[in-house]
Amino acid sequence: MKLTITLLSLAWLCVAGSPSHAQKVERITMVGGPPSGVFGIFATGIGTYLSKNVPGLDVSVTATGGSVENTRRVNGGDAEMGLSFASDVHEAYHGLEQFKGKPLTNIRAIGLVVFGVAHLITYADSGIRTVNDLVGKRVAVGSPGSGTFANAERVFRSLGVWDKITRIPLLGAQAGEAMADGKADVFFWTGPEPDRVTMEAATKKPVRAIDIYTPVTKTNFFKQYPYFARYVFPANAYKGITEDTSTVGVPVIWHANKDVAPALIQKIAAAAYGKEGNAHMMNVHAGSKDMVPQKALQGVTFPVHKGAEEHWKAAGIQIPEAIRSK
Incomplete structure (x- = not known):
């Protein structure tokens, strides 16, 4: 009898330890x-936190050119x-x-991550004080395909200076x-x-x-781009800024393929937007102060992912009819 029990125990250990009984790992890519x-x-x-705190999930983060490229890649399933x-x-x-006639309808919202503020920065001794002073100047506007580049074009075209500046296609630290x-x-x-680049x-x-x-209020900018809002850099936000300065900003939205x-x-939304998730992200960047349930759907103008919708409903967040999952 003792021998029988031992053999059965060994058999169970072999089965339990086999690959078919190991926890399945879901591997996904985030751009x-x-x-x-x-x-x-x-x-x-986000990827690091999810990989460590959502059982069976491995998130691989891929570097890209930025916002526009990310939208295309998620929509296409890459x-x-x-x-x-x-x-x-x-x-x-x-x-x-740029998407006219070719809508990307496979994307679904998870939630707001951070508020993206338009930084138009020069050195204090440059002599450049207003947008009119940009004419003929060399302006790093981001790399084509990035959200920074797209936002720069929106702002500068509305102000009539897009074709009057020398555009340099550099993004982030390279621009600084x-x-x-x-x-x-x-x-x-x-x-x-x-912002680290400005710092x-x-x-x-x-x-x-x-x-x-101030200058874009004299154009149709906000009518054409309703997702932008006013933002004020407080005095001393960065070394050299001695007075409050108005600019514009736009939310950064975390999204997923509908499939x-x-x-x-x-599970991902519950982990990332929970208290521990927010604490982790605050250690990553102070701008994560906006990555909270109460602000999760600000700036979202397209359908919420069904899984995110279930999470936000459970969290007591009202979802406008226009962006409910489809």
Whole structure:
């Protein structure tokens, strides 16, 4: 009898330890942006947390050109999840601007991650004080395919200076370095405040933030791009900024392909937007203060993923009829 029990025990251990009984690992890809930029930083922070705290999930974060590329890749199924500016994903889903006639309708929202603030930065001694002073200047506007580039075009076209500046296709840290090295007079960058690119530029010498909000109010900018809002850099936000300066901002939305299993997205949202998830992200970047349930659907103008919808309903968050899952 003792021998029989021992043999049965060994048999059970062999079965339990076999690959078929090991926990299944779900591997998914999340697209972010340049490693030094806000999309890369946030995507890596989210992916790392989910891989450690959602059992059976392994999130691989891939560097990309940014927002527009991420929208296309998630829509096409090249990646399960990604980050995009609300502006880009709005136009993509609804077939507007560069997506006119070719809407990307496979994308679904999970929630807001951070508020992207338009930084139009120059050195305080450059002599550049207003957007009119940009004419003829070298402006780093982000790399084509990035959300920063798309937002720069929206802002500068509305102000009538897009074709009057020398556009330099550099993004993130490279844009800041170009200005520090005298290869650019100004850089435009959309990221949370405080922003690492601007902080690094300000270590060289004092910077100036150029007012964007005041001049765009004299155009149809907000009517054409309703997802933008006013934002104010407080005095001393960065070394050299001595007074409050108005600009504009747009939310960064975390989204997924519609075919990703609802149960998985529900678990992902619960983990990332929970108290521990927020604490982790606050250690990643102070801009994560906006990554909370109460603000989760701000700036979302396209359908919420079914799994995210289930999570937000359970969390007591009301979902407007226009963006309910489809």
